[in-house]
Structure formats: C-alpha cells, structure tokens
C-alpha cells in the first residue's frame with residue numbers, strides 16, 4: 314500500500330477569539346450594526362444603506378411590505394425592532410413529544426426580547442418512519458396500509474402529541490398522509506420525487522402542531538412551509554441544493570410578513586421547491602440545519618441557534634465514546650470539515666451560508682439550555698489549539714489504483730478522476746505517488762445510501778482499463794480536526810497512541826482545508842482508535858511508563874489545560 318502525505322502551505326492567521334455569551338443577548342430598540350459593519354466606516358455605510366432603503370420603501374409606499382428596515386441577504390444591515398433577530402432551529406430530538414414541545418415553547422418565551430424565526434425538524438424519528446412506511450406501502454396493497462407498523466407508530470405519536478397539547482387532531486394532517494400512503498400502495502411505486510413529498514409530511518406536521526400550540530398559549534405564531542416562502546432548489550430529489558435565488562426570495566417573504574404582522578414564523582426545515590419541477594424537494598438528511606443557516610444569511614440575522622440533544626459540538630461522537638466533551642469554539646471551516654467527515658451533529662453543507670453571511674452559529678442543548686454550547690464563527694485564536702475533535706466515518710471503501718504504465722507518464726490522475734466523475738462517485742481522501750493513487754470513496758452519494766456493489770464493480774471495471782486495482786472494504790476514516798500548524802505534534806502523538814494499541818494506519822490524507830488530518834484504518838479497529846486518541850488528546854493519559862512518551866503527553870496536557878483556562 315502506498316502511503317503519501319501531503320502537507321498544506323502555511324495556514325492563514327485567524328482572527329481574535331470571540332467572547333463567550335451563555336445566552337442569547339437582548340438589544341432593546343438600539344440599532345446595532347451587524348458583523349460586516351464592525352468598523353466606523355462600515356457602520357456609516359450600514360446606516361446610510363438602511364436610511365436609503367427606508368426612504369425608498371417609504372417612497373414606494375412599501376408596496377408589498379418589503380425591506381422597510383433593510384433585511385439584506387448576506388450584506389451589512391442595521392437591526393431594529395422592525396427586524397427579525399435570530400434563527401432558532403430545533404431538531405427532531407428537541408421536539409419529539411408534547412412535553413418537549415412545551416419545553417421548546419418555554420425556551421422561546423424565555424427570551425421575549427428576541428424576534429426569532431423558528432425552524433423545526435420532524436418530531437423524533439418521524440423521517441425514518443415515513444421512509445420505511447413508504448417502502449412497505451409499495452408492496453403491501455391498499456387494504457393493508459393501516460397495518461404498516463411505522464405508519465401506526467407515527468400516527469400514534471402525532472395523535473398523542475396533539476391530544477396532550479389540547480389541540481384538534483385535524484391540525485396534524487394525518488388523513489392526508491394516510492391517503493398518500495394508500496396512493497403509493499395503489500401505484501406500487503415510490504419515486505425519488507414522491508418519496509420527498511411523503512417525507513415532507515414530517516416537517517409539515519411538526520410545524521403545524523407547534524404553531525397551533527404557541528397560538529393556544531398566547532404566543533402569536535405563523536406556520537410557514539419552506540417550499541412556499543422562497544426555498545428554491547435543484548431538482549435532485551433526496552439531496553437538493555439550495556439555489557441563490559432563495560436568499561432574496563426568503564428575505565423578502567419573511568421580512569415582509571413580519572412588517573405586516575409581527576408574529577413568530579415557524580418554518581419547516583429540510584424542505585424546498587425544485588425550480589424546474591415545482592415539486593417538494595428535501596435537502597439531504599439533517600437538512601434543517603441548512604434551512605436555518607440559509608434563513609440566517611438571507612435576513613442577515615445576528616445569530617443562528619441550532620438546538621440539539623447534546624451540549625454542543627463534542628470532542629467526538631458520544632455514541633462512540635461517552636467521555637466526549639464540549640468544544641466551546643469552532644471556526645466555520647472546522648465545523649464544515651467535522652460535518653463533512655461524518656459528525657452527525659451538523660448537516661455537511663450547513664456552514665456555507667453562515668460563513669458567507671458571517672453569521673455566528675451557536676449549537677445549544679434544548680435539554681440543558683444553561684450549558685454554553687459551541688460558538689461557531691469566522692475566526693478564533695488558534696495559537697493554543699492542538700486538537701479540536703475526532704470524527705469517525707465507518708464503512709468506507711478504499712481503492713488502491715496502480716498505473717500499468719511507466720513512471721513519468723502524465724494524465725494518469727486526470728483519467729482516474731474522470732472515471733469517478735462519469736460514474737458520479739465522490740471521493741473523500743486521496744493519497745498519491747508517482748504511479749499509484751489511493752482513494753476512499755464517500756459511502757453515500759445520497760446521505761444515507763450505501764454505495765452499492767454493482768456501482769463498485771463498475772468503477773473497478775473502468776479503472777482496470779488503465780491500472781491494477783485493489784478494492785478494500787470495511788475501512789474507516791478517523792479524522793483529526795485540529796490546528797494543522799501543529800500537524801507534526803498531532804501526528805506524532807496520534808501515531809504513538811496507535812502504535813501502543815497495535816493499530817496500523819493504511820492511508821493518511823491532509824487536505825488543503827488546513828484543519829483536518831485523516832487516517833484510514835480497518836473498521837474493526839476504528840472505535841478503539843477513537844477511544845485511545847480521545848484519552849490521549851483530551852483526557853491527559855500517557856502510557857504511564859515514565860519515559861519520553863509521558864513527557865510528550867504532559868506537554869500536550871499542558872497545552873490543552875492552557876486552552877481550557
């Protein structure tokens with residue numbers, strides 16, 4: 314196996330750290346300049362822009378109610394009481410029952426000075442249940458739809474929830490959903506397009522129930538379907554991309570509605586409208602985070618909050634190793650890399666709008682709102698940062714591709730990658746030498762779908778026309794997200810730990826992102842690696858034999874301690 318290690322050029326210096334704030338801040342009525350208007354000149358420009366937009370809105374009689382107080386997508390803005398101020402996104406784990414919805418309503422009420430846009434996911438595991446119910450409906454026959462276990466589970470959950478919240482059962486759209494499942498059973502067919510429509514019921518139901526509950530307790534709210542308020546996407550059902558036109562459209566709609574009638578918008582996460590088909594699309598699993606950051610950028614909001622069931626982004630997946638700790642600060646780049654390499658806590662694309670709009674993202678725990686959470690922003694002081702988080706992506710397939718031709722030939726890499734492009738397969742990690750290339754393949758073209766064997770056979774067949782190919786399955790990528798300026802320190806320590814536990818690394822890759830070093834190991838050893846690396850980097854354990862290794866560990870512990878202080 315060829316091992317190649319590519320080091321990045323000198324990383325850029327990042328900006329000063331951002332002061333922590335443990336709870337959303339109030340602004341009263343004082344105009345505040347957003348992140349991009351931080352300088353005096355910026356502030357003057359922002360004021361001028363706001364004034365001119367206000368004048369224009371006045372001149373135009375505020376036609377359809379838009380831009381009265383300047384809501385600029387991704388641009389400088391001035392915040393006042395006529396503006397929505399934050400996004401609060403609550404994931405499925407935060408709204409999994411009536412009790413949880415009451416808690417979330419309490420959280421929104423706890424910050425009366427905020428003017429939030431609320432984004433909700435489907436309740437609990439509803440999306441999974443809808444997908445399974447749809448699959449079963451295809452083969453079960455119309456008369457047996459009512460027996461589908463997953464349909465019964467999600468129907469019972471929604472009925473119990475509306476009953477406990479004291480709402481009419483009709484709020485939950487369950488009849489419509491049952492009709493749809495019967496339609497699928499009748500047609501004996503579920504396309505990607507109809508799957509998205511089916512799955513959209515999860516968010517359509519949770520938002521309707523929650524908005525009705527807020528109104529019932531006297532907090533004025535308006536339910537909004539993302540596909541009706543300007544979320545315009547590609548027509549890639551199951552994994553649609555948000556198009557640029559979304560930003561002005563969403564800003565116009567949400568801001569206009571707010572000016573006309575300032576009640577809290579409760580927006581369906583995860584959904585959009587295909588620009589050609591006009592049909593409902595979904596943004597890939599976990600896509601409500603992306604809905605939230607898109608709204609944040611569209612309206613140029615002060616902060617995007619994503620409320621989860623953990624105390625923020627953690628040093629590793631707590632399901633893999635429960636001693637995981639909260640990471641207090643992250644840059645957008647670190648968070649994006651972490652999400653892309655498999656940390657389920659954030660949608661892989663969700664950092665993009667936040668980064669482009671320079672809107673800080675706060676990851677909070679709806680079960681423990683006092684915990685400060687994680688603040689994700691453009692820059693942070695990286696001087697004392699060594700390792701930030703360890704991410705594991707399992708069930709990865711690797712290909713070792715060795716050229717059949719002589720050294721020094723050109724175009725080999727181009728040929729290899731054009732084959733991947735033609736077959737629509739995305740590559741995660743790459744390591745190259747003169748005559749060989751090792752790649753790991755993204756196990757999912759569509760977020761949760763595994764690369765199927767036929768596709769793999771096809772890739773190998775194509776590559777074998779130009780190279781010797783070895784297919785290696787059941788591998789795992791252990792990604793070390795950290796300060797690449799300390800890459801030697803990180804790798805020295807990591808390899809020391811891995812040698813100690815007897816694990817052989819099969820490939821190393823360090824991308825240009827400057828925050829991620831990826832090690833490929835066998836799947837069966839991956840969990841052990843994460844545990845041992847976590848203990849060494851975050852729990853201060855050497856191997857205890859009192860030699861230089863322990864001194865190295867002590868040096869690391871000292872650095873980490875300084876960081877914590």
Ligand SMILES: Nc1ncnc2c1ncn2[C@@H]1O[C@H](COP(=O)(O)OP(=O)(O)O)[C@@H](O)[C@H]1O
Pocket residue numbers: 403404405406407434599620621622623625626627628629630631632655656657658659702
């Ligand atoms: N590095 C990590 N930090 C925090 N949570 C993680 C991490 N890796 C995986 N997770 C998992 O992600 C879950 C939160 O994400 P998700 O289920 O999408 O939340 P929600 O549905 O509330 O948006 C946690 O419960 C945790 O099990």
Ligand SMILES: N[C@@H](CC(=O)OP(=O)(O)O)C(=O)O
Pocket residue numbers: 403404405406434435440441515582583597598599600601602
């Ligand atoms: N309900 C969708 C979208 C989503 O974002 O969910 P969550 O926020 O619970 O991860 C899903 O399960 O993929």
